[in-house]
Amino acid sequence: MSYRNYMEDAVLNEYDNVVKEIEGICRCERCKEDMIAYTLNRMSAKYVVTDLGHAYTKLNQLKVQNRMDIVVQLIEASDIVRNNPRH
Numbered sequence: 831m832s833y834r835n836y837m838e839d840a841v842l843n844e845y846d847n848v849v850k851e852i853e854g855i856c857r858c859e860r861c862k863e864d865m866i867a868y869t870l871n872r873m874s875a876k877y878v879v880t881d882l883g884h885a886y887t888k889l890n891q892l893k894v895q896n897r898m899d900i901v902v903q904l905i906e907a908s909d910i911v912r913n914n915p916r917h
């Protein structure tokens with residue numbers, strides 16, 4: 831059995847959308863990781879016991895409200911990272 835927090839997949843997925851939409855976000859690996867870590871710390875983990883294929887299905891089922899929450903946190907994270915870049 832393996833455990834997977836599919837919130838990680840969801841946040842990574844929304845990160846890609848947010849950096850495309852918002853100008854001025856540094857896309858370097860360090861800033862990306864900082865933004866994702868900040869966001870994940872503020873979202874509830876969603877663990878599933880699964881293989882990768884099943885996790886992918888779950889990701890698609892993530893509620894719209896959850897996606898919006900992730901986007902809001904990512905935007906907040908982008909502000910913090912922009913003001914305190916660690917690259």
Ligand SMILES: [Zn+2]
Nearest residue numbers: 856858861917
């Ligand atoms: Zn950077």
